[in-house]
Amino acid sequence: MTDVARLAGVSHQTVSRVLNDHPNVKEQTRLRVRAAIAELGYRPNRAARALVTGRSQLIGVVARNSMLYGPASMLTEFEQAAADAGFAVSVGSVRELDRDSISAVVDRHLDQRVAGLVVIAQVASATEALAEIPADVPVVFIDGDPAAGRPLVTVDQVAGARAAVRHLLEAGHETVWHVSGPTEWFDSAGRIHGWRQTLQEAGREVPPLLSADWSAAEGYRAGQMLARMPEVTAVFAANDHLAMGVLRALHERGRRVPHDVSVIGFDDVPEAAYFIPPLTTVRQSFGDVARAALTLLLGQMKEAPVPADTVIVPAQLVVRESVAPPA
Known part of the structure; x- marks a missing residue:
């Protein structure tokens, strides 16, 4: 800002007034300051201005418009964690995590002068759009691309899948079939990797993937x-709703669970304990993810030195009656 003031021949306070659209600035002076900003490529630190002026206790969230249990639970938990820390949350929902949709929501959040952004980005198609978020904006990704080099919080999908498959192998099954989620989702890709890796390490046949x-x-x-x-004789489903559909199909065909086929899901939806039979599944701690993401974001907002951290939250196998040794 000092460089802008020097080039425009005005005071530091005048530059601040122009940036904040203060009415008591002559139009000629305003144009001169704008020209200096453009020439220097100056971008105001929005987070620092918000903290100094106290005008923003608002965090912007970019999320896919979804009623799926995982994304919806993640959003709810983050809103609660932010509220506990004294922040409000503005949610920008998009139908698809593509470049144009994400850019529009990010711009809308920045116009609101949010103190920081949280992006729940489960799919690879979002990577290009997320790269365009200005560098001065504090941002944390949830379920994003681990290779993006930005602060990221995610559940250990690979370890969760490994625990599920290992449990089935230890029950005596020769191999495990997998019904996966969409392969472009990072969560789904991690679960596929954990399933395949565990079977290969055990020297077992890897069946064809059912996507x-x-x-x-x-x-x-x-x-x-x-x-x-x-x-x-054993099926690992990438989420509990897929597992519910598998249970229904097996029942209609006269294949008993777990006597003939064992089934494990992922997520531990509230209804999982009431399936017939109660579903063995992998629980994700969405609350832990939300709190870790908020901690990373607050560190950036305070301009503390925050590396491109990746926080991996453990997943927990919840054992119920849908698994048994093969007949």
Whole structure:
């Protein structure tokens, strides 16, 4: 700001007034300051200005418009963590995490002079758009690209999948079939990797991957195929809704769970304990993710030296009655 004031031939306070659209600035002076800003490529530190002026206790969140249990729970937990820290949350929902949609939401948040941004970015297509977030804006990604080099918080999807597959192998099953989520999702990719890696390390056959979306309907479709294959004795579903569809298909085909086929899900939705039979699943701690993301964001907002941290939150296997040794 000092360089802008020197080039424009005005005071530091005048530059501040122009940046804040103060009415008591002559138009000629305003134009001169704007020209100096453009020539120097100056970008005001929005977070620092908000903290100094006290005008923003607002955090912007960019999230996909979704009723899926994981993303919806993550958003709820972050809103609560922010409220506990004295911040309000402005949520910008997009139908798809593509460049144009994300850019529009980010610009809207910046116009609100948010103190920082949290981006819940589960898919690879968001990477290009996220790279355009200005460097002076504090930002933390949840479930984003681990290779992006920006502060990131995520659940250990690989370890969660490994725990599920290992549990089935230890029960005596020769191999485990996997009904995955969309392969472009980072969460789904991590679970696929953990499933395949565990089978390979155990020297077991890796069955063909059954790729789906996150819905019970797609789980049912995959389950209809699996139910017709007598060699299938263990299924790991990438979320509990997929597992619900698999359970329905197995039941219709007369394949008993867990006597004929064992099934494990992922997420531990509130209904999982009431499935028939109660579902063994992998629990994600969305609250821990939210609090870790807020901690990273607050560190940046205070202009503390924050490296491009990656915080990995553990996942927990919850054992219930849907797993048993093979018949």
